[in-house]
Amino acid sequence: MTQAGTSTWAPERQPHSPASDTEEPAPHAGAPVLNNPVLNNAVPVRHPGRWISAVVILGLVALMLQSMVTNPNFRWEIVGTYILDVKVVQGMGWTLLLTVASMAIAVVLAILLAVMRQSDNPIFRWSSWLWVWFFRGTPVYTQLVFWGLLAVLYPKISAGVPFGPELFDLSTSSIITPIAAAILGLALNESAYLAEIFRAGLKSVDKGQTEAAEALGMSDAKIMWRIILPQAMRIIVPPTGNETIGMLKTTSLVLAVPFTLDLTFATNALANRTYQPIPLLIVAAIWYLVITSLLMVGQHYLEAYYGKGVDSGQAAVAVNPAAARAAAAVAAPQQSPGTDLPKEEAK
Amino acid sequence: MTMIAEKPLVRIEGLHKYYGQHHVLRGIDLTVKQGEVSVVIGPSGSGKSTMLRCINLLETISAGRISVDGQLIGYREVNGRLHDLKKKEIAAQRREIGMVFQRFNLFPHKTALQNVMEAPTQVKRKGEDFARTQALELLDRVGLAQRANHYPAQLSGGQQQRVAIARALAMEPGLMLFDEPTSALDPELVGDVLNVMKDLAKSGMTMIVVTHEIGFAREVGDTLTFMDGGVVVESGDPREIIANPQHDRTKEFLSRVL
Numbered sequence: 080m081t082q083a084g085t086s087t088w089a090p091e092r093q094p095h096s097p098a099s100d101t102e103e104p105a106p107h108a109g110a111p112v113l114n115n116p117v118l119n120n121a122v123p124v125r126h127p128g129r130w131i132s133a134v135v136i137l138g139l140v141a142l143m144l145q146s147m148v149t150n151p152n153f154r155w156e157i158v159g160t161y162i163l164d165v166k167v168v169q170g171m172g173w174t175l176l177l178t179v180a181s182m183a184i185a186v187v188l189a190i191l192l193a194v195m196r197q198s199d200n201p202i203f204r205w206s207s208w209l210w211v212w213f214f215r216g217t218p219v220y221t222q223l224v225f226w227g228l229l230a231v232l233y234p235k236i237s238a239g240v241p242f243g244p245e246l247f248d249l250s251t252s253s254i255i256t257p258i259a260a261a262i263l264g265l266a267l268n269e270s271a272y273l274a275e276i277f278r279a280g281l282k283s284v285d286k287g288q289t290e291a292a293e294a295l296g297m298s299d300a301k302i303m304w305r306i307i308l309p310q311a312m313r314i315i316v317p318p319t320g321n322e323t324i325g326m327l328k329t330t331s332l333v334l335a336v337p338f339t340l341d342l343t344f345a346t347n348a349l350a351n352r353t354y355q356p357i358p359l360l361i362v363a364a365i366w367y368l369v370i371t372s373l374l375m376v377g378q379h380y381l382e383a384y385y386g387k388g389v390d391s392g393q394a395a396v397a398v399n400p401a402a403a404r405a406a407a408a409v410a411a412p413q414q415s416p417g418t419d420l421p422k423e424e425a426k
Numbered sequence: 427m428t429m430i431a432e433k434p435l436v437r438i439e440g441l442h443k444y445y446g447q448h449h450v451l452r453g454i455d456l457t458v459k460q461g462e463v464s465v466v467i468g469p470s471g472s473g474k475s476t477m478l479r480c481i482n483l484l485e486t487i488s489a490g491r492i493s494v495d496g497q498l499i500g501y502r503e504v505n506g507r508l509h510d511l512k513k514k515e516i517a518a519q520r521r522e523i524g525m526v527f528q529r530f531n532l533f534p535h536k537t538a539l540q541n542v543m544e545a546p547t548q549v550k551r552k553g554e555d556f557a558r559t560q561a562l563e564l565l566d567r568v569g570l571a572q573r574a575n576h577y578p579a580q581l582s583g584g585q586q587q588r589v590a591i592a593r594a595l596a597m598e599p600g601l602m603l604f605d606e607p608t609s610a611l612d613p614e615l616v617g618d619v620l621n622v623m624k625d626l627a628k629s630g631m632t633m634i635v636v637t638h639e640i641g642f643a644r645e646v647g648d649t650l651t652f653m654d655g656g657v658v659v660e661s662g663d664p665r666e667i668i669a670n671p672q673h674d675r676t677k678e679f680l681s682r683v684l
Contacts, residue, residue, distance in 0.1 A: 291531035295545035296521035309535050388535045388577035
């Protein structure tokens with residue numbers, strides 16, 4: 080195993096220090112080295128089609144911008160008046176709250192549902208399947224109306240033994256307020272979709288990962304939480320980001336509950352009052368775009384976090400050779416320096 | 427080779443394995459003594475990997491018994507009847523058995539160091555500092571101290587497999603199972619992994635090695651077992667079997683791989 084190139088400084092290789100530099104090509108003493116090669120300064124292929132399409136598209140964009148500026152029906156001054164209106168900004172806040180709260184609940188439920196779906200326990204598998212079947216199979220609008228009407232169906236909620244004595248009861252409308260109904264309705268519906276995304280993510284992780292962790296004696300919960308889920312997140316984050324942006328706009332359906340403070344309802348109300356629907360639609364669209372852009376930034380960082388070690392594959396971790404050598408020396412003080420260490424010098 | 431005790435560490439008796447109707451293992455008997463290096467060879471589909479995976483219950487045992495260090499694997503015997511062990515109890519048995527896979531199966535989202543530290547910190551609940559020192563020692567032992575902060579994707583196959591060996595050793599197992607550890611490696615990387623295994627054998631570790639490396643079997647093995655069609659065809663001193671196989675199937679197999 081020992082190569083001629085290394086034997087000059089490590090004449091006697093320790094039996095317990097396997098050669099590891101054999102994977103890197105050793106310089107050939109006899110090979111001629113070209114120090115000044117003539118670079119192939121080739122003429123690149125021309126792409127006239129790109130220039131033509133650029134001109135066409137830029138022209139169309141210019142036309143659109145021109146009409147937006149010159150067409151008085153856009154009423155940009157009204158957009159300006161209402162973009163920071165208290166009702167609009169509050170509506171944006173409620174919309175954001177609905178999105179974040181319902182997605183948070185949905186993610187927790189989805190992890191649970193996806194894990195239950197792969198469980199050895201058939202009851203868990205079936206209940207998870209049934210949940211997804213039901214909440215994915217009925218319109219979110221219907222579900223929102225239903226949660227809004229829960230107080231009609233069950234005027235009070237009580238806890239007790241089935242067919243036995245009651246322990247306490249509460250009026251439903253005091254618990255299921257419009258905001259609670261809206262969040263619940265959105266979250267339960269979304270959890271069914273996310274459960275399938277999470278299931279796909281968990282399935283995408285190689286079975287060997289579970290086996291390796293099992294062979295180390297890890298518990299099922301630890302294997303899921305520390306080994307499988309972090310790897311699955313790489314697959315789960317992009318479609319979940321998609322769902323979050325979808326949810327941002329689905330919140331406009333909470334009118335069905337009825338919950339009447341969100342961005343769409345607020346801008347609609349202003350539009351009806353001022354008889355100016357177009358500028359207020361633009362106001363709503365601008366705010367939705369702003370939030371979407373912020374969510375996309377967040378998604379970018381999440382993807383980078385869960386992609387570490389895989390997506391950043393060759394961006395080699397800068398190992399400070401001196402520090403690593405010191406660490407190794409601490410770890411193996413019985414070894415004479417120089418027998419093992421320099422071979423693994425960072426490339 | 428000098429440290430082998432008479433005491434058997436692993437005892438496999440009448441092991442059968444079915445996948446549905448498919449009868450993969452047809453009554454395997456194998457004993458591995460403390461400190462012994464037991465090499466298992468055989469053609470693909472002979473059941474050698476399945477047998478290995480039964481020892482730490484990555485496969486269920488259809489019939490027969492396996493005991494490690496006197497402890498029955500996977501079951502508890504009460505009044506002559508076998509009862510399945512709970513997952514927790516199975517995990518406890520697996521902690522005593524290290525395993526190295528053909529495809530390495532390192533955790534790709536963790537660095538080499540984190541891979542080696544994972545089980546000591548999470549399973550044995552050792553402190554971070556202790557686990558880090560131990561992990562660096564082990565990485566140094568497999569010649570990879572300088573690669574501690576690399577992710578698996580930044581390591582060659584041979585380096586990954588050596589990290590995988592260090593990861594298994596971090597649990598301080600009494601038995602190491604190797605499932606074709608060099609079969610997925612480029613030929614020039616095989617030697618480094620075999621050297622690490624050789625050193626491990628010299629240190630007195632009990633090892634069961636499923637491999638196609640006949641040279642390793644001859645040089646390091648204490649016993650050689652040839653399997654074919656789910657049965658043990660021949661078993662004994664590696665040098666004798668390789669030089670002078672008794673069965674036609676062994677002869678045929680060896681003539682093809684040598």
